[in-house]
Amino acid sequence: MRTLLDLQIARDLSRDGGLSETDYHVLSTLSEQRDGCWRARDLAAQLLWSTSRLAHHVGRMEERGLVARQPVPGDARGALIRLTGPGRAALAAAAPAHVASVRDNMIGLLTPAEVAALDSIASKIITHLTGEPPAGLPPR
Amino acid sequence: MRTLLDLQIARDLSRDGGLSETDYHVLSTLSEQRDGCWRARDLAAQLLWSTSRLAHHVGRMEERGLVARQPVPGDARGALIRLTGPGRAALAAAAPAHVASVRDNMIGLLTPAEVAALDSIASKIITHLTGEPPAGLPPR
DNA sequence: ATCCGATTCCTGACGTGTCAGCAATCCGGT
């Protein structure tokens, strides 16, 4: 199921906006911050990526103009990853179709009880693996 | 959840037997056939892999002695992928710990109702994406 | 018998992920 679902969602995302799932993951995480800036190590931790992977991927995205790097004021080692205008635009262009793809191919097929079960399952497994309950969405 | 779970299971598998998840997938699929032989195109289809990916991966596994290639009698284009003795042994050595890892980190954490919900969810999504219901396990 | 498109598998080039290791910087103890 996971293999098929990932293929379908990646296909939709690539067709609609030329982004990969990893690109989308980076852009959407960056956009969570009001100024579109993340410290590199924090972004890597948030994405569950190694800093090395982040450096490689950000390097490639920087070449495409989607993100930019800046020095961190107050720590000359650090790097700030910033969302650029084109990056923000690419995310805005891709987001609606991506959300629709997830809904149409997954969430929309399930009953509310099944969605709730998935939520419970994910919480249990994440708690088991990390020792902490997941942050979760704001309660509705 | 998926990222964390995959990392944990891959770590266990690699530590216990030096196999990757993809290696295990190939070996266990091969072992489903009584003689440990699959036609290359059928194996690729079963794994949901491209034939190219299969050729690359089998090439690497062949170098490690886990599988072997044979010509197909009656079709000079084809290739039979065969499980070797060391391959069968590696699978047998890794399987118990792998099953335990999946149980301990996932299935064992869930209630029977949650496992049933997962089954139902996967069936719906697979049916949606492929147009056919999944083969499924033999009913208990 | 022969031709031509389809099938099967492999290969090479390239994008991407992991790992080890490095250079620069930071910071706490002296």
Added chain:
DNA sequence: ACCGGATTGCTGACACGTCAGGAATCGGAT
């Protein structure tokens, strides 16, 4: 002030996946 270890991010080498393309073979139509 300064020393040593920790932190931060980058790089290079290698493993792996996808894609385009090619060689050999098959098989049906003529």
